Amino acid sequence: MQFIQQFINGVHVGSIYALIALGYTMVYGIVKLINFAHGEIMMLGAYVGFFAIGLWGLPFPLALLVAMVFSALLGVVIERIAYKPLRNAPRISALITAIGMSLLLQNIALVLFGPDPQKMPAVISKEAIHLGSIQISYLTIVTLVLAVGFMILLELFIKRTKTGKAMRAVSQDKAASTLMGIDVNRIISVTFAIGSALGALGGVLYAVAYPQVEPYMGIMPGLKAFVAAVLGGIGSIPGAMIGGFILGIMESLTKGYISSQWSDAVVFGVLILVLLIKPSGLLGKNTREKV
Amino acid sequence: MTEKRKRLVINISLILSVYVILFVLIKLKVINRYYEGIMIACLINVILATSLNLATGFLGQLALGHAGFMAVGAYTAAIVTKTIGMPGTLQLLISLVIGGIAAGAMGVVIGIPALRLRGDYLAIITLGFGEIIRVMLFNLDITGGARGLRGIPKLAGFNVVFWVCVLVVAVLYAVTHSKQGRAIMSIREDEIAAEAVGIPTVNYKLLGFVLAAFFAGVGGGLYAHYMTVLDPKTFNFMRSVEILVIVVLGGMGSLTGSIIAAVGLTILPEALRSFSEYRLLLYSALLIVMMIFKPGGILGQREFSVQGLLKRLKKPVVEGGEE
Numbered sequence: 001m002q003f004i005q006q007f008i009n010g011v012h013v014g015s016i017y018a019l020i021a022l023g024y025t026m027v028y029g030i031v032k033l034i035n036f037a038h039g040e041i042m043m044l045g046a047y048v049g050f051f052a053i054g055l056w057g058l059p060f061p062l063a064l065l066v067a068m069v070f071s072a073l074l075g076v077v078i079e080r081i082a083y084k085p086l087r088n089a090p091r092i093s094a095l096i097t098a099i100g101m102s103l104l105l106q107n108i109a110l111v112l113f114g115p116d117p118q119k120m121p122a123v124i125s126k127e128a129i130h131l132g133s134i135q136i137s138y139l140t141i142v143t144l145v146l147a148v149g150f151m152i153l154l155e156l157f158i159k160r161t162k163t164g165k166a167m168r169a170v171s172q173d174k175a176a177s178t179l180m181g182i183d184v185n186r187i188i189s190v191t192f193a194i195g196s197a198l199g200a201l202g203g204v205l206y207a208v209a210y211p212q213v214e215p216y217m218g219i220m221p222g223l224k225a226f227v228a229a230v231l232g233g234i235g236s237i238p239g240a241m242i243g244g245f246i247l248g249i250m251e252s253l254t255k256g257y258i259s260s261q262w263s264d265a266v267v268f269g270v271l272i273l274v275l276l277i278k279p280s281g282l283l284g285k286n287t288r289e290k291v
Numbered sequence: 292m293t294e295k296r297k298r299l300v301i302n303i304s305l306i307l308s309v310y311v312i313l314f315v316l317i318k319l320k321v322i323n324r325y326y327e328g329i330m331i332a333c334l335i336n337v338i339l340a341t342s343l344n345l346a347t348g349f350l351g352q353l354a355l356g357h358a359g360f361m362a363v364g365a366y367t368a369a370i371v372t373k374t375i376g377m378p379g380t381l382q383l384l385i386s387l388v389i390g391g392i393a394a395g396a397m398g399v400v401i402g403i404p405a406l407r408l409r410g411d412y413l414a415i416i417t418l419g420f421g422e423i424i425r426v427m428l429f430n431l432d433i434t435g436g437a438r439g440l441r442g443i444p445k446l447a448g449f450n451v452v453f454w455v456c457v458l459v460v461a462v463l464y465a466v467t468h469s470k471q472g473r474a475i476m477s478i479r480e481d482e483i484a485a486e487a488v489g490i491p492t493v494n495y496k497l498l499g500f501v502l503a504a505f506f507a508g509v510g511g512g513l514y515a516h517y518m519t520v521l522d523p524k525t526f527n528f529m530r531s532v533e534i535l536v537i538v539v540l541g542g543m544g545s546l547t548g549s550i551i552a553a554v555g556l557t558i559l560p561e562a563l564r565s566f567s568e569y570r571l572l573l574y575s576a577l578l579i580v581m582m583i584f585k586p587g588g589i590l591g592q593r594e595f596s597v598q599g600l601l602k603r604l605k606k607p608v609v610e611g612g613e614e
Contacts, residue, residue: 034411034414034415082579082583085583086582086583089582089586090351090586091411092347092351092352092353092543093582093586094582095353095411095414096353096535096539096578096582097578097579097582097583099353099355099414099532099535099578100575100576100577100578100579100582101575101579102575103532103571103574103575103578104572104575104576104579106575107571107572107575108572111569111572219528223415223418223419223422226415227415227419230412230415261426261430262426262430264422264423264426265423265426265427267419268416268419268420268422268423271415271416271419272401272404272416275404275405275407275408275412275416276403276404279407279408279412
């Protein structure tokens with residue numbers, strides 16, 4: 001019974017990791033950059049959600065929407081200011097910029113909101129459905145429905161729309177898609193917008209689950225989501241979803257059966273194992289290096 | 292050959308005169324204990340920055356866990372000293388070497404999975420490694436947990452730190468100007484091309500990364516024996532970033548640039564106490580602005596040398612006649 005309970009908790013966290021991991025994997029697929037600032041975009045999204053609910057008194061769905069729109073714009077602006085000038089620079093320059101951007105957002109949040117955690121109001125009832133001795137809270141159900149719903153929307157968007165088709169083309173070959181008349185800059189902006197919006201969704205759900213917001217809240221979920229993206233195969237969208245769920249479940253089981261202090265260490269142990277055994281991840285394609 | 296020897300003589304006399312001046316100033320009490328502390332902090336940062344420069348500047352792999360390697364070296368060296376307990380500098384040197392080896396071994400463990408692959412995995416693995424080390428420091432008994440490790444004998448003073456720092460920089464200079472160093476730099480320039488001309492890229496990537504970890508461990512050991520108390524909170528991610536900022540500012544691929552930036556960025560926050568609140572805000576903005584507008588840092592990939600300076604002063608018309 002305890003196993004199933006931990007498993008359900010894992011699915012709950014895992015769906016949040018999966019949402020954040022989607023942002024990493026989409027951006028990596030298109031511009032080949034680990035966007036370290038993604039965790040901070042998620043954090044700022046959570047703050048906007050917090051203000052929308054607590055300060056402006058918006059209902060939960062509307063607050064979600066506001067947070068997602070805000071983060072989408074933020075993601076696009078960050079890409080334009082910091083990453084676009086470095087698109088043809090050595091990769092290490094872009095990586096250092098991403099680290100710098102992550103710290104900058106963190107410290108801006110620190111100056112604006114102060115270092116203390118603030119309590120997120122309970123927007124979703126804490127009550128739970130009892131199935132025998134297993135409890136499933138409404139929060140878990142709402143999180144899961146939202147996460148899976150948006151993943152399906154994303155999948156439809158990428159497979160069925162013209163912009164989605166253009167995104168797939170750009171991730172395969174940027175130069176060739178320019179020749180085919182695709183506006184690569186627009187596609188990159190759209191990618192950052194969608195990824196950041198999903199990150200904000202994850203952020204608000206995360207803030208509701210551990211009912212608080214703080215400037216450092218983006219670091220660990222961000223890192224874990226990245227590990228999830230690598231586990232699923234970086235650049236692969238279904239991979240990020242699966243990776244997120246696996247990682248969440250694994251973390252939850254570690255907390256339940258081994259030790260909660262070491263669960264972070266286990267996550268990075270997984271990363272090292274994946275890189276040793278199957279670096280392309282579960283669903284990643286083995287690409288050959290071309291000169 | 293004579294040119295080379297001349298340069299060596301100039302450098303050695305320069306180092307000696309800097310040492311003598313500082314030594315005399317300390318003895319005459321012109322430099323008080325507070326300033327001496329800042330100087331030692333500068334020297335330790337020089338060790339950390341030049342070693343990170345080997346991995347990030349010369350090898351071209353972003354490493355974000357330098358504080359973790361420093362912590363491994365610091366704690367190992369401190370524990371070794373406390374268990375063996377010989378007095379004096381010999382004990383310190385033994386502890387430093389063992390601390391360095393422990394950090395280097397950690398470098399092997401996380402370098403092998405990350406460096407076999409092409410791409411940016413090292414950045415994320417070292418980032419995770421730094422966090423794991425911090426969790427371990429807080430939770431293990433041998434490291435004293437959250438209270439930290441106390442009562443380390445104060446074996447490191449200005450003299451030892453200065454000469455260890457000189458030695459580290461000299462070794463790094465020798466490595467970067469050797470056959471191995473050229474192989475390491477070729478990987479930075481173009482990994483595929485390097486492999487195509489027969490350079491075993493994985494081995495050299497590991498070599499560069501593990502050497503950097505080793506010297507970070509040595510720097511940590513010095514830190515432990517100067518501070519006498521180790522607090523696990525000091526070895527956090529921000530410490531790694533501070534070292535990275537020094538490397539980026541001084542110039543990735545320039546040891547002398549790292550030295551200048553390390554001294555500058557250690558003194559500056561001390562001089563401007565009131566601004567320390569906004570230090571991290573400034574550092575992060577600095578990283579972004581540097582990468583976009585002046586990715587080479589202060590010195591780029593050049594090295595500062597007295598002879599080059601003299602040459603330039605004699606012929607001010609020639610642009611960039613350093614080599």
